[in-house]
Amino acid sequence: MSETSREDLRQRALGLDAADPLAARRKLFVLDDGVYLDGNSLGALPVHVPARVQDVLTRQWGELRIRSWGESGWWTAPERIGDRIAPLVGAAAGQIVVGDSTSVNVFKAVVAATRLASLRGGEPSRVGEGPSLADGEPSRAAGDPSLVDGVRDEILVDATTFPTDGYIAASAARLTGHRIVPVDPADVPAALGPRTAAVLLNQVDFRTGRLHDLPGLTAAVHAAGAIVVWDLCHSAGALPVGLDEHGVDLAVGCTYKYLNGGPGSPAYLYVAERHQSAFDSPLPGWNSHADPFGMTSDYAPADGSVRGRVGTPDIVSMLTLEAALDVWDGVSVDAVRAKSLALTDFFLECVEAYVPAGRVTSLTPAAHAERGSQVALRCAEAEPVMRRLIERGVVGDLRRRPDVLRFGFTPLYVGFADAERAARVLAEVLDEVPAA
Ligand SMILES: Cc1ncc(COP(=O)(O)O)c(C=O)c1O
Structure with missing residues (x-):
């Protein structure tokens, strides 16, 4: 893939994040500079929670x-x-x-x-x-x-x-x-x-x-x-x-x-x-x-x-x-759904653009009416690939071991630049891990 197309996806991600009405919610969570795509397993910690729990105790x-x-x-x-x-x-x-x-x-x-x-x-x-x-x-x-x-x-x-x-x-x-x-x-x-x-x-x-x-x-x-x-x-x-x-x-x-x-x-x-x-x-x-x-x-x-x-x-x-x-508080579930679909669409588009043909197959339905808020990719080398993704700060998980890479999109704190980066790192990791 050309550097121009890569730059085009990066720019689109920045534009989508800038226009995202939920973008401000991200700062309510404790996150690092990685990409957390496992909130469909364990959601991130909201910043204010530890003080409230301290008061309970x-x-x-x-x-x-x-x-x-x-x-x-x-x-x-x-x-x-x-x-x-x-x-x-x-x-x-x-x-x-x-x-x-x-x-x-x-x-x-x-x-x-x-x-x-x-x-x-x-x-x-x-x-x-x-x-x-x-x-x-x-x-x-x-x-x-x-x-x-x-x-x-x-x-x-x-x-x-x-x-x-x-x-x-x-x-x-x-x-x-x-x-x-x-x-x-x-x-x-x-x-x-x-x-x-x-x-x-x-x-x-x-x-x-x-x-x-x-x-x-x-x-x-x-x-x-x-x-x-x-x-x-x-x-x-x-x-x-x-x-x-x-x-x-x-x-x-x-x-x-x-x-x-x-x-x-x-x-x-x-x-x-x-x-x-x-x-x-x-x-x-x-x-x-x-x-x-x-x-x-x-x-x-x-x-x-x-x-x-x-x-x-x-x-x-x-x-x-x-x-x-x-x-x-103040969040509409419809807005969450709209962002979730846009995020998963964009991630799938980036995967299609970055990942060499044949290395992963999406198990997640393309039709919005049939898609939740995660993307599951069948990948023969899922275990070593997920291990390397996590080492590089892109955290998803594995299901039905060993062949499914699972990426959860939690619209309150995941953005479009995260989706683009996750797909880009996935392609880089797949370059390093030989096809089985
Ligand atoms: C669909 C579904 N049902 C049930 C469970 C199990 O929940 P619990 O561990 O709270 O019993 C899970 C856990 O991830 C789940 O994903």
């Missing part, structure tokens, strides 16, 4: 001690922070509770979804006895002689899912007497049937960055009379989700990626308001009790999103997340 815990459960708002933090996340995923207040890991929330949501479904279509037959391990057999249509009237005994699970969702769903199925049907998200409409109780899907595929059709798939699941659970780990904070608008039933997500909550920060659970009174948690801990300090031996669930709680919240992590969410 020294004043709230150190000085106020037990009084902080009330005076510092510790007890109500899970719902208060849920309401801060709500606008980022298109939910009205009162439907999101923060706590536990995504894995634990997947468990709560999948079991609760089967319980909600059973209110519509009867209990699964032979509870606890039926086959429940994944066997890939497609859902049977109405008219199948083995179909028991009104029984919904299948859980459809995204076959391309992040592994934890699949493991947890399989265990939930064993516990509840359901059977797992692994399905590629595109094939969900065909696999749905009168036996479908619940469907667990990811809005964005963690490997390829493919964005699935949340509105269309939610409508299809509802047309089959089933309940949908969406995993938003790779979409919340990167693109508009529209939970309320699209009538989603239940959703879960993590907060340590695009929401910058810090390593292991608590996840969240969305239960649509219309389902809250029937939401029957499989983990009904004392924090979800209507009168937790009554210390009664009978369980009576609280109303509203509190019902999704389990035990004592992890206050230090939770308040770290709460502080981190300040970086979203």
Whole structure:
């Protein structure tokens, strides 16, 4: 590639950064002079967070001690922070509770979804006895002689899912007497049937960055009379989700990626308001009790999103997340989405221009309607290439070892010059690493 074309891409990057309405957000984060493209795994630290956490430790815990459960708002933090996340995923207040890991929330949501479904279509037959391990057999249509009237005994699970969702769903199925049907998200409409109780899907595929059709798939699941659970780990904070608008039933997500909550920060659970009174948690801990300090031996669930709680919240992590969410004040998710698409388009253009033909293949859909906020490049030499990229300050990661280079684009702190530099360094590294 000529020096003129290279200079042209550099100049375009500078122009795009100069015109970027989100560019000023970058200074809110602790970053070095490298290019951080791994915020889809662990978001960067916002500059103001350490002082806020210091206050939680020294004043709230150190000085106020037990009084902080009330005076510092510790007890109500899970719902208060849920309401801060709500606008980022298109939910009205009162439907999101923060706590536990995504894995634990997947468990709560999948079991609760089967319980909600059973209110519509009867209990699964032979509870606890039926086959429940994944066997890939497609859902049977109405008219199948083995179909028991009104029984919904299948859980459809995204076959391309992040592994934890699949493991947890399989265990939930064993516990509840359901059977797992692994399905590629595109094939969900065909696999749905009168036996479908619940469907667990990811809005964005963690490997390829493919964005699935949340509105269309939610409508299809509802047309089959089933309940949908969406995993938003790779979409919340990167693109508009529209939970309320699209009538989603239940959703879960993590907060340590695009929401910058810090390593292991608590996840969240969305239960649509219309389902809250029937939401029957499989983990009904004392924090979800209507009168937790009554210390009664009978369980009576609280109303509203509190019902999704389990035990004592992890206050230090939770308040770290709460502080981190300040970086979203005044940010429109539509603006984030527009920048994310422009960034990933520009990165793909730079890769095309700089990288010798045949060395990498994009697994990320070209169509905007099908793209999340990351670019995944298949590369036969992915491991040594990523190692050298990181040595040179361009930090991405590897998935489905050893052949996928993954680059996450977090529009609050990644710019167009970063995208151009990452593609240029990738081409230089590929020059150094011989093709396998
Ligand atoms: C799509 C998806 N689901 C679930 C998880 C697991 O989340 P946790 O470790 O909070 O249980 C991840 C983690 O990266 C993820 O990407």
